[in-house]
Amino acid sequence: MSEPLLNLQGVHTRIGAYHILHGVDLQVAKGEMTVLLGRNGAGKTTTLRTIMGLWPTAEGSISFQGESIASRPTPEISRRGIAYVPENMGIFSDLTVCENMLLAATGAKRAEDLDAARLEWIFGLFPALRKFWQYPAGLLSGGQKQMLAVARAIVEPRKLLLVDEPSKGLAPAIIQNMITAFRELKQTETTILLVEQNFNFARQLGDQVAVMDGGRVVHAGSMAALAEDEALQQHLLGLSLASHQ
Amino acid sequence: MTSSTATVPAPEALPKVKTDLLPLLLLPAIALAALPLTGSFSTWVTLTFAGLAMGMIIFIIASGLTLVFGLMDVLNFGHGLFITLGAYIATSVIGRMSGYVESPSLVRNLMAVVPAMLIAMLVVGAVGFVFERVIIRPVYGQPLKQIMITMGGMIVGVELVKVIWGAQSIPLPLPAAISGSLLFGDAAVEKYRIIATVVGLLVFAVMLWVLSRTKVGLLIRAGVQDREMVESLGYRIGLLFFGVFIAGAALAGLGGVMWGMYQQTITPEMGGAINVLLFIVIIIGGLGSVGGCFIGALLVGLVANYTGFLAPKVALFSNILLMVLVLLWRPQGLYPVVKR
Numbered sequence: 286m287s288e289p290l291l292n293l294q295g296v297h298t299r300i301g302a303y304h305i306l307h308g309v310d311l312q313v314a315k316g317e318m319t320v321l322l323g324r325n326g327a328g329k330t331t332t333l334r335t336i337m338g339l340w341p342t343a344e345g346s347i348s349f350q351g352e353s354i355a356s357r358p359t360p361e362i363s364r365r366g367i368a369y370v371p372e373n374m375g376i377f378s379d380l381t382v383c384e385n386m387l388l389a390a391t392g393a394k395r396a397e398d399l400d401a402a403r404l405e406w407i408f409g410l411f412p413a414l415r416k417f418w419q420y421p422a423g424l425l426s427g428g429q430k431q432m433l434a435v436a437r438a439i440v441e442p443r444k445l446l447l448v449d450e451p452s453k454g455l456a457p458a459i460i461q462n463m464i465t466a467f468r469e470l471k472q473t474e475t476t477i478l479l480v481e482q483n484f485n486f487a488r489q490l491g492d493q494v495a496v497m498d499g500g501r502v503v504h505a506g507s508m509a510a511l512a513e514d515e516a517l518q519q520h521l522l523g524l525s526l527a528s529h530q
Numbered sequence: 531m532t533s534s535t536a537t538v539p540a541p542e543a544l545p546k547v548k549t550d551l552l553p554l555l556l557l558p559a560i561a562l563a564a565l566p567l568t569g570s571f572s573t574w575v576t577l578t579f580a581g582l583a584m585g586m587i588i589f590i591i592a593s594g595l596t597l598v599f600g601l602m603d604v605l606n607f608g609h610g611l612f613i614t615l616g617a618y619i620a621t622s623v624i625g626r627m628s629g630y631v632e633s634p635s636l637v638r639n640l641m642a643v644v645p646a647m648l649i650a651m652l653v654v655g656a657v658g659f660v661f662e663r664v665i666i667r668p669v670y671g672q673p674l675k676q677i678m679i680t681m682g683g684m685i686v687g688v689e690l691v692k693v694i695w696g697a698q699s700i701p702l703p704l705p706a707a708i709s710g711s712l713l714f715g716d717a718a719v720e721k722y723r724i725i726a727t728v729v730g731l732l733v734f735a736v737m738l739w740v741l742s743r744t745k746v747g748l749l750i751r752a753g754v755q756d757r758e759m760v761e762s763l764g765y766r767i768g769l770l771f772f773g774v775f776i777a778g779a780a781l782a783g784l785g786g787v788m789w790g791m792y793q794q795t796i797t798p799e800m801g802g803a804i805n806v807l808l809f810i811v812i813i814i815g816g817l818g819s820v821g822g823c824f825i826g827a828l829l830v831g832l833v834a835n836y837t838g839f840l841a842p843k844v845a846l847f848s849n850i851l852l853m854v855l856v857l858l859w860r861p862q863g864l865y866p867v868v869k870r
Contacts, residue, residue, distance in 0.1 A: 337762060363764035375759035377752040379867070384748050389763050394745050421547065437763075 288351065290315040290445060290476050291336070296345035296355075298328075298335045305331045307500040308345065313445070313493075316474040318467070320487040320508060322522060323497035329480040330372055332497070333447045336478075337369050338362045349445070364391070366444030372453065372480075374434040378423030382414055382433055385422050389437040399440065407436045410466040428459035432466070439470065446470075446477045452486045464489050484522065488512045496521045553825050553864035560829065564836040575717035577835045583723035585831025586730020587792060589824050591785030592808045593737060594778015600754035600818020600867055601771045604666060605673055608680035609808060610801030611687035612779045615657060616650040616786025617796040618695050621702050623649050631705045639705035643791075650787045651780040657687075658779025662772060684802065691798045699797045702790040726788055733781070734824055741820060750774060754818040754867050810849050814856045816863025825864055829856075 289312035298306040306328050313319045321329045334340045336347060342355040354362050363369070368389075377385055383396050386404075393399050408415040411432040417425060422433060431451055438446055451467075452460045460483070467490050470477070481487040487494070491508035504511075504521050511517055561578055568574040595609050623646035624631055630642035665683045669675040703709070704722050711718040741747035749770055753760045757767045789804065790796040811830050815822025830849050837848040844851075856864065 339758060339762070358766070359758075359761040360764050360766045363762055369762045371759070371762070375756055375762065377755050377759070379755060380748065380752060387745070388748055388752055388760075388765075391764055424547065 289313055290350060291478065292346075292348045293332070293336070294346045296332070296335060296347060297343040298331050298340050299343045300331075300340060305340075305500055306335065309335075309497070309500070309502055311495055311502055311505070313476060313478050315476050317492040318471055318477040318479060318490055319493040319495060320491035321478065321480045321495050321497060322482070322484065322487060324523070325482070327497040328500040329497055330449055331500075333369065333371075333449055333478070333480060336362075336447060337367065368438035368443040368446050370434045370438050370446070370448040370451065372449040374430050376422045376425075376430050376433055378421065380422060381419050382417050382422055382425070383419055385433055385437055386414075386440050389440045391441065403440065403442075407439065410469055411436050411462075428455050428462075431455060431459075431463065435463075435466065439475070442475075444476065446475060447480075448477060449480045450482060451479070452481065452483045460486060484518070550865070553822070553860075556864075557825065557828055557832065560832055560836070564832075564840075567840055568836070570716075572715065572717035573839070575714060576719060577839055578832065579719045579723045579727070581832035581835035582828060583720075583726040583730075583792065583831070584834060585828035586727050586733075587785055587788045588804075588807060588811055588830060589730055589827035590733050590788065591782045591804070592811045592823050592827055593733070593820055594774065594781045595808055596812040596815065596818055596820065596823045597750060597754070597774050598771070598778050599812065601750065601757065601767070601774055602670065603673070604670070604771075604775075605676050606666065606680050606775075607677055607805065608661060608665065608684040608687065609778075609782055610803075610805040611661075611684040612654045612658060612782035612801065613786035613789060613804060614688060614691055614796075614798055614801035616654050616783030617702065617790030617800060618691055618700070618798075619650040619653050619783070620646040620787040620790055621695070621700050621796060624702070631703070634706050636707040639707045643705060643708075647784055647787050650783040654783025654786070655776045655780035658776045658782075661779065662775045666775070684805075688798045688802065695798075697798060699795050702794055702796050704791055704794065722791060726792065729788065733784075737820055746770075746773075807849060810853045814853050814863060816860075816866040818867040819863065819865040822863050822865035826856075 291311075291313040293309050293311040296306055296309040297304070309328065309332055311319075311321075311332070321332065323329050331340060335342055336354075338354070338357050338359040338361075345355070346353060347355040349362075349365060349367065354365065377388070380388070386399065387393055387396055390399055413425075413429050414433060414436055417429065422430065425433060435448065435451060438448070451463055455463065464486065467477070471490070479487065479490065488508060494504075494506060494508045494511050495502045496504040498521075504517075511521075564577070565571070565574050568577060591609070591613055595606060598604050598606055624642050627642040630638045633639060661683060665679055666676065669679055708722050708725060711720050712724070741751055749760060749765055753767050753770055760770075761767050786801065789800065793800070807830060811826040812823055813826075814829065815824070815826035829852060833848050833852050834845060837845040860866070
């Protein structure tokens with residue numbers, strides 16, 4: 286693998302008295318989708334939040350494009366081209382869909398300033414957003430909110446997307462739409478670090494996979510290899526793809 | 531980029547956007563309920579205008595406080611200092627322009643009052659700058675310490691006011707053209723109360739415009755809901771809070787000038803005395819909600835004036851009673867802000 290876009294070496298995170306990450310090593314290659322798998326409490330969300338600077342890095346290094354971003358202020362990390370879609374989606378429910386998108390477009394002051402061609406592309410990925418454009422985001426369904434959260438992250442070209450469990454709580458039809466949208470996104474060579482618990486979802490999208498347990502990465506490799514190796518799935522995740530489908 | 535074939539099952543009809551008008555309807559409901567009790571229409575008109583004017587001034591003062599709490603969960607018990615300071619600066623400015631104030635010409639009156647307001651806002655905004663940096667910044671995220679240190683800051687500030695202007699009360703008379711009343715039939719309405727109502731409405735309109743039509747306003751509304759996400763989008767919430775704090779202090783300074791002219795006498799303790807009222811207003815309205823703060827302030831103003839006339843003993847605790855009743859109805863306030 287060439288120089289990774291994002292490189293975590295021995296990252297430790299402590300939240301108050303709790304030691305959550307115990308030396309995470311993770312590389313995310315440019316233009317690929319890396320999926321972070323693991324059980325509840327394995328440290329996946331904490332890893333994303335630590336990368337974003339929402340939790341301070343206690344030890345270790347995080348570099349993005351070769352420059353250290355460990356414990357830098359969150360806005361600075363964001364302005365380097367990293368977009369974050371949190372597990373709770375982070376939708377501003379009192380604001381309209383349009384206003385939510387506008388806030389994510391750093392150069393735009395009004396809706397008219399948004400890149401029209403890119404907006405059309407986003408509407409192609411998530412048609413519901415066009416329909417609800419002037420509606421308070423709080424009125425959207427769970428699936429539509431998730432689409433807005435992803436759309437907001439890509440309203441401008443980003444170097445890296447951090448997406449936390451986009452399939453969580455969604456109906457199967459909506460999950461399929463989400464997979465289609467992420468496939469389209471991958472064609473633009475956007476680099477994505479995706480946290481997922483839904484292995485079937487992850488398998489269809491991931492190029493690389495890292496499995497976390499106990500605050501560490503315990504396996505890293507290609508998704509194709511993991512998808513084909515039921516014994517490894519059973520060992521790492523306590524499940525097999527066959528039984529998951 | 532190519533358009534994908536991703537389709538999203540959408541509902542048949544667009545969901546209806548519900549506008550919650552009930553809190554707004556409380557205002558005419560209370561006013562109409564007071565009409566038969568006051569005994570005469572003219573008295574009711576006088577009381578209603580007094581209540582609206584008082585409410586508008588309280589709104590001007592409290593609007594910054596509610597946004598400061600909404601953005602950073604900061605409880606600033608020192609807000610009263612900004613009110614006191616605004617009023618005292620106005621006396622200094624207006625005192626040097628007595629010729630303008632005593633003139634029967636409205637234009638000449640305004641040539642004294644408007645600069646007094648602007649200077650008060652500028653100076654109090656600057657004091658707000660220092661207050662945030664020195665007193666509030668070290669205690670972010672520590673509510674108990676915030677209460678103690680902001681109250682302490684106010685006590686020190688008030689003592690400094692006494693050092694500069696003296697501990698005694700100072701008259702702040704209304705300019706000649708603004709004093710006196712206008713007659714609407716048998717109802718006498720003080721001119722100043724009409725002006726205070728108009729200024730309050732203007733401040734509210736400007737604030738609504740900023741919050742709904744500008745990107746900074748969107749950021750403030752978003753920050754009140756989820757400041758972590760605002761930071762994740764690349765904006766420095768601390769800077770936004772700092773700006774809102776200074777603007778809120780400046781508005782409190784303006785409110786102090788208006789409150790001083792409403793009372794026509796100012797004392798170093800005037801800000802502290804109104805502090806409790808401010809917290810009642812922002813709790814009634816829903817912490818962080820500007821619209822709620824506006825309705826809450828008008829409710830407090832109307833109820834204080836009606837009960838003051840109808841049952842003076844009840845007036846002593848009428849606003850606490852109002853807060854209890856509102857919270858029993860809506861525990862999060864009239865227009866609660868959805869927070870994460």
